[in-house]
Amino acid sequence: MKNTIKVLRAEHDLTQADLAEKVAVSRQTINAIEKGKFDPSLPLAFKISRLFNKSIEEIFTAEE
Amino acid sequence: MKNTIKVLRAEHDLTQADLAEKVAVSRQTINAIEKGKFDPSLPLAFKISRLFNKSIEEIFTAEE
DNA sequence: TCCTTATGTAAATAAAACTTTACTTTTAGT
DNA sequence: ACTAAAAGTAAAGTTTTATTTACATAAGGA
Numbered sequence: 001m002k003n004t005i006k007v008l009r010a011e012h013d014l015t016q017a018d019l020a021e022k023v024a025v026s027r028q029t030i031n032a033i034e035k036g037k038f039d040p041s042l043p044l045a046f047k048i049s050r051l052f053n054k055s056i057e058e059i060f061t062a063e064e
Numbered sequence: 065m066k067n068t069i070k071v072l073r074a075e076h077d078l079t080q081a082d083l084a085e086k087v088a089v090s091r092q093t094i095n096a097i098e099k100g101k102f103d104p105s106l107p108l109a110f111k112i113s114r115l116f117n118k119s120i121e122e123i124f125t126a127e128e
Numbered sequence: 129t130c131c132t133t134a135t136g137t138a139a140a141t142a143a144a145a146c147t148t149t150a151c152t153t154t155t156a157g158t
Numbered sequence: 159a160c161t162a163a164a165a166g167t168a169a170a171g172t173t174t175t176a177t178t179t180a181c182a183t184a185a186g187g188a
Contacts, residue, residue: 001107015134029176031136038175041144042103043065046126056120062110079164090147095166102145105174 001039003060005030008052023047065103067124069094072116087111 009019016034020027025044033040039060040048049056073083080098084091087108097104103124104112113120 001110017134026177027135028137028178032176035136037137039106041175042106042109042120042124043126044175045106045109045120046065046124056106056109060106060110062107062114080166081164089145091165092148092167093146096146099166101167105145108145 001060002036002063003033005048005059006034008054008059012052019048019051022051065124066100066127067097069112069123070098072118072123076116083112083115086115 005019009016014022016030017027020030023030023044024047029040029044032038039045045056045060049059052059069083073080078086080094081091084094087094088111089108093104093108096102103109109120109124113123116123
């Protein structure tokens with residue numbers, strides 16, 4: 001499961017801490033997701049996708 | 065987090081056990097998700113949505 | 129260089145997702 | 159009514175996601 005969060009953050013000029021706050025998780029959680037350490041929960045994926053006005057499929061891709 | 069899995073299953077004539085097998089989880093997991101006991105992981109949500117040829121947003125909705 | 133902000137990482141813990149086993153209830157067919 | 163299949167449920171245990179604290183590194187500006 002890959003994602004484009006880092007790019008979306010850059011486009012919106014948000015730090016990991018900014019994004020973490022907006023979706024109500026810890027900064028380390030955002031970092032871990034970006035680094036591919038684990039996948040977000042479905043509710044968290046929804047929060048992130050709504051924040052960036054993208055569909056979940058546009059942000060996350062199941063690398064088969 | 066609500067979902068329309070029960071309806072989609074009916075449309076595709078699949079039992080909970082059938083669906084569980086297709087997405088490689090236990091029947092109880094499908095049951096629990098349908099009953100709203102917990103949300104699927106993001107990878108599982110992807111598997112289900114691809115099986116039914118729907119977007120994740122079409123199947124799952126964050127009830128506020 | 130010094131200081132600050134952002135990012136990366138790690139260990140311990142907590143919480144949520146999922147499994148396994150097993151039993152009960154519902155539903156539908158004959 | 160009887161039977162079989164499907165659905166519901168529950169407890170105990172494992173795995174994965176997320177938190178907290180804490181420290182280390184990278185990058186840039188003053």
